[in-house]
Amino acid sequence: MSDSLLTVEFVTPEARVWSGKAKMVSARTLEGDLGILPNHSPLLGALVDGKVTIKGADGANEEFEVHGGFLSVANNRVSILGEAGA
Amino acid sequence: MGAQLRIYRRRIRSVKSTKKITRAMELISASRIVKAQQRVAASTPYANELTRAVSAVATFSNTNHPLTTESAEPKRAAVLIVTADRGMAGAYSTNAIKEAEGLIVTLKARGLQVLTYVVGRKAVNYYKFRNRAVKNSWTGFSDKPTYANAKEISTELIAAFLKDAAIDNEGVDELHIVFTEFKSMVTQVALNKRMLPLEVVESDGPAPAGLLPMYEFEPNAGEVLNALLPRYIESRVYNALLQSAASEHAARRRAMKSATDNADELIKSLTRLANAARQAEITQEISEIVGGADALSSANAGSE
Numbered sequence: 083m084s085d086s087l088l089t090v091e092f093v094t095p096e097a098r099v100w101s102g103k104a105k106m107v108s109a110r111t112l113e114g115d116l117g118i119l120p121n122h123s124p125l126l127g128a129l130v131d132g133k134v135t136i137k138g139a140d141g142a143n144e145e146f147e148v149h150g151g152f153l154s155v156a157n158n159r160v161s162i163l164g165e166a167g168a
Numbered sequence: 169m170g171a172q173l174r175i176y177r178r179r180i181r182s183v184k185s186t187k188k189i190t191r192a193m194e195l196i197s198a199s200r201i202v203k204a205q206q207r208v209a210a211s212t213p214y215a216n217e218l219t220r221a222v223s224a225v226a227t228f229s230n231t232n233h234p235l236t237t238e239s240a241e242p243k244r245a246a247v248l249i250v251t252a253d254r255g256m257a258g259a260y261s262t263n264a265i266k267e268a269e270g271l272i273v274t275l276k277a278r279g280l281q282v283l284t285y286v287v288g289r290k291a292v293n294y295y296k297f298r299n300r301a302v303k304n305s306w307t308g309f310s311d312k313p314t315y316a317n318a319k320e321i322s323t324e325l326i327a328a329f330l331k332d333a334a335i336d337n338e339g340v341d342e343l344h345i346v347f348t349e350f351k352s353m354v355t356q357v358a359l360n361k362r363m364l365p366l367e368v369v370e371s372d373g374p375a376p377a378g379l380l381p382m383y384e385f386e387p388n389a390g391e392v393l394n395a396l397l398p399r400y401i402e403s404r405v406y407n408a409l410l411q412s413a414a415s416e417h418a419a420r421r422r423a424m425k426s427a428t429d430n431a432d433e434l435i436k437s438l439t440r441l442a443n444a445a446r447q448a449e450i451t452q453e454i455s456e457i458v459g460g461a462d463a464l465s466s467a468n469a470g471s472e
Contacts (some may be wrong), residue, residue, distance in 0.1 A: 091213065093273075095313075095318075095402070095403055095406055096211060096215060098210070098214075111386045113387045123384060124382055124383045124384060125383060125387050126221060126383045126386070126392055127387075128391060150395070152392075152395070154224070154383070165315075165399070
């Protein structure tokens, strides 16, 4: 069931912070909180300072702080471009 | 020990200690190139994703963002020159400065005023020595730039770009960057690129596979582009800084390697000279002794 998982890449200018398969990604955009599940329609959003949560394939939650950044979703591929993610 | 020999020995000693220093610098640079390359590699995923995102927005929206529109009558251009803080890197900084000079001449030929922004103490000194105006300069991080450095530089450059050049003396219509591209351990090329206004479709690295999907924008294409473009510039500046840093280390390693080789050469020829001097001294001493003995024996023979 590989098509029901998201391929997530969380990158900052200085390094790749996290990459792998995930069940869900949630983040806060300029318009408000946003959750992304597999088969989400293509989206490009600007993030505000806050937390990005990635729920990994094993069900474990990973939380990251971002200070601005972007989120792009296409074909079950999520890339989060954070600035100074930790 | 004769004077000649002593002088040769002293020179050999001094060349040897110089060689130790250059050898150490060579080794240090060699290890730092690897680190610098890793940093370039670490920044690529971000740059690729960002390029993808920018081309996606640019393809699917007709927004005319100030950062992508060309001025009909450009008046002023900014040039950012990236050089090293320290010397001992052969022609590394000189090449970048020369490239910049060439670019400035072309810009001036187009009737543009040129504002220079420089990175690295070498370029700062070059401009200071010639009493040329520098709009702003940043030093102290040429061998290990961080993203914060790139951000600081881009913030200022973008601010200058967003000002209207027609009415504001600080505003610029174009932004060029001169840096040294790290092609390989042996090839680094100083080159100039126009950063702003953006040439919208640029494929740095692998082009996004297939067609780009129809994106939805959150909140809207204009806002996303607003937030995206400055990041894009930052990442380009950051990449230029990282490549320049890698090139600097490579150039330094090469310069120090040839310095070490030259020192070896010098030690070799000085050793030969010192040996010859020692031998000459011995020969002279022998002939003096023989001569002295001869004189003595002939004096004795005369007195008998």
